Amino acid sequence: MTFGEIVVILLNFAGALAVFLFGMKLMSEGLQKFAGSKMRSIIGKATGSTVRGILTGTAVTTAIQSSSATTVMVVSFVNAGLLTLAGAVAVIMGANIGTTVTAWIITLFGLGESDSAFSLPMLLGAVSLVFMFSKRSRLKSIGEFVIGLALLLIGMEFLQRAMPNLEQYPAFLETLARLSDYGFWSILFFAVIGAVLTCLVQASAAMMAITLVMCYNGWIGLDAAVALVMGQNIGTTITANLAAMVANTDGKRAARAHLVFNVLGVIMTLIVFRPLLNLIANMTTGIVGSNPYTAVGAEGYSPNAIPMALALFHTFFNVACTMVLAWFIPGIVRIVEWMVKEKPEDEEYKFRLKYIGGHWMSTAELNMEAAKKEIEEFSKRVLRMYTFLPGLRTAKDDAEFDQLVERVEKYEELTDRMEMEIANYLTKISEGDLSHEGSLRISAMLRVVDNLESIGDSIYQIAVTRRNKREAEVHFDQHLNDNLEQMKRLVQHALDVMDSNLRGDYDHVDMDSANAAEAAINEYRNRLRNEHLEALKVGRYGYAIGTAYSSLYALYEKTGDYIINVSEAIGVKFRES
Secondary structure: OOOHHHHHHHHHHHHHHHHHHHHHHHHHHHHHHHHHHHHHHHOOOOOOOOHHHHHHHHHHHHOOHHHHHHHHHHHHHHOOOOOOOHHHHHHHHHHHHHHOHHHHHHHHHHHOOOOOOHHHHHHHHHHHHHOOOOEEEEEEEHHHHHHHHHHHHHHHHHHHHHHHOOOOOOHHHHHHHHHHHOOHHHHHHHHHHHHHHHHHOOOHHHHHHHHHHHHHHHOOHHHHHHHHHHHHHHHHHHHHHHHHOOOOHEEEEEHHHHHHHHHHHHHHHOOOOHHHHHHHHEEEEEEEEOOOOEEEEEOOOOOHHEEEEHHHHHHHHHHHHHHHHHHHHHHHHHHHHHHOOOOOOOOOOOOOOOOOOOOOOOOHHHHHHHHHHHHHHHHHHHHHHHHHHOOOHHHOOOHHHHHHHHHHHHHHHHHHHHHHHHHHHHHHHHHHHHOOOHHHHHHHHHHHHHHHHHHHHHHHHHHHHHHHHHHHOOOOHHHHHHHHHHHHHHHHHHHHHHHHHHHHHOOOHHHHHHHHHHHHHHHHHHHHHHHHHHHHHHHHOHHHHHHHHHHHHHHHHHHHHHHHHHHHHHHHHHHHO
C-alpha cells in the first residue's frame, strides 16, 4: 500500500465519519428541540425511586440518542441541588441502556450490500422535507430528526465503502489475528484501545459504528469487538467528567459515578466473559442462522452474525449491569464521595460560574438550561448583596461601616462580571439554530441579566449615598429612619417574589404578586415624596438631610423598577409564544 493510497483511504474514512456524526447530531438536536424542556422536567422529577430514575434515564436517552447529553444534564441538576446523588446514579444507569438503541439502528438498517442501500435514507430525506418547510418549529424539529437519521444511514454506507479490502494486504490481517491470540490480555488490550479512542473522538456512537463496520468486513472477531465496546463504555464517561470540571462537589461526584458504574460493569463482565459470549453466540445463531464465531469464508458464515451479536451484547451488558449494580447504589455513592472530597471554603467573593463552563454542548436547549441555572445563581448573589444594606445604618464604628461598603463594592463588581459572562454565553447560543420559543427565551434571559446587574448597581448607589451621608455627618431622625426601613422591607419582598419567579420553570410566572409588590413600592414612594415636600416647606429639616433622604427613597424605588422588569421579561416571553 503506497502512501498516496493510505492518504486517500484516511480522507474517505474521515469524510464518511463526518457524515455519520453530523447525522447523529441532527437526530439528537431535532429531538431535543422538539421536547427539550419536557426532557429536563422529566429528569428533574426522577427522584422518587431507583426504578423511576433508571426508566427515566432510559427513556430520555432513547429519545435524544445521546447518553452524554443525558449525563451532562444529570450533572447540572445535581450541581443545582435538583437531584440527589443516588437519584443521579439511577438516571445514569438508565442512560447506558438507552444508548444501546444506536447499535440496533446501525445493525438493522445501516449495514448491508444491497443495491438499494440508499433507498431508505433517500426516502427518509424526502419525508423530512415535508417537515423542514413547515412554519411550525416543532414540525421543523421532527424534520431535523428524520433527515439526521437519513444522514446517519448514509454515513454508515460511506464508512463501509471507505474501508479498504484487507484481503489484498494479508500482513495487516495477520497482525490483527496475532493481537487477538493472547487470550485475556488481548481482551484487555482491545478494551483499552476502545476507551482511548472514544475519549479522543468523544462520541461512543461513532466508535460503535466503526466497530460494527470492522466486524462486518471480517477484520476482527467477536471477542475483540466486545472488548472494544466495553472500552467505549468507559471512554464515553469523559464528556460528563469534562463538564463537571467547573461543577461543585456533588456535580463532580455525579460525573465520577458514571465512570465508576461503567468500570464496575466491565469488571463484572470480564469475570463471566466466556460464558456470556457463548450465550450471546447461541442467541445470534437462533436469530440469523449463523454462529458469530464461524470463520470468514467457512460454510455457514454470515457477515451479519457478529454485528447482530455485538448489538445483543451491548444491550445485555448494560441491562444486566444495571440490574445488578442498582442494588449497590449506596455503595457507589460512598465510593464517589471518597473519590471527591468535600472542600469547604469561603467563595463569597470568588468569581466562578457554576453551570456555564468550558464544555459547550451542541444543543441549544441544554445550553439554555445551564444559562437559566446561572441566572438563578445571579439572583441569589443579588439578594445576598441587598442584605448588607441594613448594617450600613446600624454600624457601630467606621471600621464596621467601611467593611460593609467594601463587601457591597465587591459584589457590584461580581454582578458586572456575571452579567457579561452570561450575556456572552446567551449571545453565543442565539447564533445557533433555535426554535421560535428558544429565541424568545434567549431574549427574555438577556433582559433578565441586564436588570439583575442594574439591581446590583442600585444597591451599590444606596451604599455610596449612605457613605456620603456619613462622611458629611448628616443624621436622620427616627421618623426618617423608620420610613426608609419600611421602604427597604417592601423592596425585599419584591426581590423575594422576583427570585421565586426565576427559580420556577418560566411557565407559571406569578405576575400578580410581582405587580402588587411594585405597586406597594410606588405608592409608598409617592407618600414619602409628598411628606418630604411638605417638610421642606415648613423647614422640618435642612437641605443636606433632605437631599440624602430623597436620594435614598428614590434609589429604593428605582431598584423596584428593575425588579419588576425581571418578572415582566419572562412573563412577556410566554405571552408572545
